[in-house]
Amino acid sequence: MISAFVLLLCSLSAFISYQTWHILVRRHKSYQDGCEPPTRLPGIDPIFGLDFFFESLRLQRSDRILATINSRFQKYGRTYELRALGSPVIFTIEPENARAVFSTNENHWGVAPLRASAMTFLGRGIITVDGDEWKRARNLVKPNFTKSNVMNFAPIESRLTELFENIQSGQQIDLQSSFLRLYMDFGAEWVFDETFSHADMKVFEADFDNCLSGSGLRLALGPFAFLVPKTNWLKSRDVVRSLANKYIEQALCSISPEKSQTQGRLSFPRYLADKAISRPEAIDQVLNLSIANMATTAIHLSNCLFILSRRPDIWQLLQAEVAALPNFTFDSLRTLKAMRNLLLEALRLYPIFPNLSRVALCDTTLPTGGGPLGTSPIFVPAGTKIVPSQMSMGRDERIWGPDAAQVRLDRWDEGDLERRAWHFMPFGYGTRACLGQQKSNMEVSYILARMVTRFERIESRDAREWVGRMRVTTRNANGCLVALYKKEGVGDAAVADA
Numbered sequence: 001m002i003s004a005f006v007l008l009l010c011s012l013s014a015f016i017s018y019q020t021w022h023i024l025v026r027r028h029k030s031y032q033d034g035c036e037p038p039t040r041l042p043g044i045d046p047i048f049g050l051d052f053f054f055e056s057l058r059l060q061r062s063d064r065i066l067a068t069i070n071s072r073f074q075k076y077g078r079t080y081e082l083r084a085l086g087s088p089v090i091f092t093i094e095p096e097n098a099r100a101v102f103s104t105n106e107n108h109w110g111v112a113p114l115r116a117s118a119m120t121f122l123g124r125g126i127i128t129v130d131g132d133e134w135k136r137a138r139n140l141v142k143p144n145f146t147k148s149n150v151m152n153f154a155p156i157e158s159r160l161t162e163l164f165e166n167i168q169s170g171q172q173i174d175l176q177s178s179f180l181r182l183y184m185d186f187g188a189e190w191v192f193d194e195t196f197s198h199a200d201m202k203v204f205e206a207d208f209d210n211c212l213s214g215s216g217l218r219l220a221l222g223p224f225a226f227l228v229p230k231t232n233w234l235k236s237r238d239v240v241r242s243l244a245n246k247y248i249e250q251a252l253c254s255i256s257p258e259k260s261q262t263q264g265r266l267s268f269p270r271y272l273a274d275k276a277i278s279r280p281e282a283i284d285q286v287l288n289l290s291i292a293n294m295a296t297t298a299i300h301l302s303n304c305l306f307i308l309s310r311r312p313d314i315w316q317l318l319q320a321e322v323a324a325l326p327n328f329t330f331d332s333l334r335t336l337k338a339m340r341n342l343l344l345e346a347l348r349l350y351p352i353f354p355n356l357s358r359v360a361l362c363d364t365t366l367p368t369g370g371g372p373l374g375t376s377p378i379f380v381p382a383g384t385k386i387v388p389s390q391m392s393m394g395r396d397e398r399i400w401g402p403d404a405a406q407v408r409l410d411r412w413d414e415g416d417l418e419r420r421a422w423h424f425m426p427f428g429y430g431t432r433a434c435l436g437q438q439k440s441n442m443e444v445s446y447i448l449a450r451m452v453t454r455f456e457r458i459e460s461r462d463a464r465e466w467v468g469r470m471r472v473t474t475r476n477a478n479g480c481l482v483a484l485y486k487k488e489g490v491g492d493a494a495v496a497d498a
């Protein structure tokens with residue numbers, strides 16, 4: 001008993017000595033080469049940062065973390081630092097810093113230290129690894145994004161027709177839940193090239209969601225993730241991985257290697273098998289692609305509808321624009337200007353990834369944000385987490401003007417978009433940029449085009465503001481509560497070519 005206590009005491013004092021030494025070395029380096037440290041948030045515990053850690057957990061649980069990060073920028077400036085669980089975390093809305101992280105010094109930054117252990121249900125794939133392992137994963141995943149693989153609206157259309165049939169005119173519905181469910185089903189079919197049975201989908205949906213929530217919490221806890229009870233989470237992880245295995249097996253049985261060469265559309269499980277990828281790795285790769293696919297487009301779509309339910313003028317604008325189309329194809333949908341601008345406004349105000357974080361893999365620098373004026377370069381020791389806040393950049397009045405908080409479609413027709421590149425990166429930037437951007441944009445446009453054609457109007461049934469619930473992706477904590485009113489004499493199925 002005593003020796004355990006002595007061991008604990010020794011470990012604690014070794015940790016404190018290491019942290020103090022680290023802070024002193026860092027302070028020294030912070031002032032070399034013109035570098036100055038950024039504003040440090042005043043806290044009670046300067047070594048472990050336990051106060052900030054517990055506060056961010058509380059804020060995350062009550063869905064107030066994004067609003068707090070935003071208000072700290074107002075109070076402490078455009079770049080600030082705090083210490084959480086013994087490691088520095090830098091928050092920034094300086095475009096120059098975003099450029100350094102995602103472009104100029106891209107190789108100095110990674111995601112694996114953040115994600116690999118927090119998202120074990122995904123294994124090692126494109127979302128969770130860095131370096132050569134990531135390059136290999138990206139090469140394996142990329143063939144899914146050929147035109148023929150992403151240009152097919154038919155599988156969405158059948159599910160959309162069913163959803164429309166179930167919508168009663170004027171009755172309240174949560175479109176966020178409806179589209180998350182639709183996308184789970186459609187997303188699984190797209191990734192596995194197999195349709196899940198109804199019973200399996202129900203289980204997959206619940207356990208996948210449990211894995212996402214558990215991973216969100218573990219991402220927030222960082223090195224202390226081991227403190228969270230695991231039993232439930234591990235059970236969900238095993239269920240998700242075993243269902244993934246089942247449907248990979250099923251896909252391999254139903255598509256022979258010869259058929260996969262001729263059918264036009266890529267079957268990802270068959271492709272991985274043809275490349276001699278082992279089954280455990282194939283499960284990792286399909287689940288990494290699934291997480292990127294399943295809870296992104298559905299939330300974006302729901303955010304667009306959240307805006308539309310409060311802006312009948314934009315709904316009517318879309319109706320007029322869509323009515324002029326001869327059919328709903330990739331090429332025709334691409335020409336819709338108001339549609340494009342609505343999608344951009346929704347991503348600006350309600351980004352799916354509001355904090356696109358990275359960890360410094362080596363000692364590096366940021367070009368600006370240090371010193372009392374917030375303009376000096378900053379020395380960044382390896383292990384520092386950086387949070388370029390997409391949410392706060394999207395609402396920054398210095399970039400978007402005094403009406404930054406409002407939805408205004410024609411802001412996207414003014415000036416050059418290039419100038420805003422580093423303020424607005426909803427799909428990431430650089431070599432790790434999103435592979436599914438075009439697929440997602442086209443699907444959201446298609447579904448919205450179908451909705452404005454089928455429904456006369458949409459009404460909000462919720463006076464509350466949008467509240468970001470940040471887990472792995474960020475959705476509206478209140479859902480998207482609306483009522484839709486059907487047009488007389490229009491059927492639920494597509495009225496034009498899909």
Ligand code: HEM
Binds near residue numbers: 352
């Ligand atoms: C509105 C919808 C979407 C948004 C806002 C979005 C956003 C992003 C962002 C910000 C990243 C970069 C992450 C980082 O740098 O750490 C990313 C990566 C990725 N996205 Fe998306 N995404 C969306 C939809 C999709 C869809 C539908 C798919 C697949 C069908 C997809 C596949 C991927 C993949 C595979 C990556 C990893 C790229 C890499 O690391 O090389 N995304 N996405």
